[in-house]
Amino acid sequence: MIPIIVGFGVTIVALTAKATIETVSRCRRLTNFEIARMNGIYLRNVSNGGTFWDKFYSKDPDMAIGGFQTDVDVNEALDILGLSKKDVFNISKIKQRHREMIMQNHPDRGGSEYLAMKINKAKEVLIK
Incomplete structure (x- = not known):
């Protein structure tokens, strides 16, 4: 036992x-x-540890999510050049902003050919 x-x-x-x-x-x-x-404690004003991209896009809610569209439309052209909808008819502002952007992103100065192409296309779409 x-x-x-x-x-x-x-x-x-x-x-x-x-x-x-x-x-x-x-x-x-x-x-x-x-x-x-x-323990029944709920913390406030503390990040819940979301993904990097959730935090990234929450910093600027007006930021476009995703990449470029295949064909540039007016809204995307405005986003590319950083202009507002009221600037659509202001050709001098479009040209000025295009010049600033292309100088920063020109392939001869180490910029991307793709971005330069998109900037040029955005200008063409807005001026037409």
Whole structure:
């Protein structure tokens, strides 16, 4: 009878030790936010750790999401040149902004050929 009791006791101690080790391991992996949530504490004005792009686009909600369209339309042309809709009919402003942008992005000065092409296309679309 004593070996059964000893075996039962050893089993209980082993299971308790295993459960304790697993619990400690899980607790070490918890973040501060998870610990606060488990204790019913809700932190305010703290980033929830969203993705990089969520944070990036939240800085400027007017920023266009995604890449260029295949054909440049008026709205995209305005975005490319950094102009507002009221500047559509101001040809001198379009030319001035085009000149500034092309000087910054010209391939001869280390800029991208693709961006220079898009800037030129944006000017063409707005002047037509």
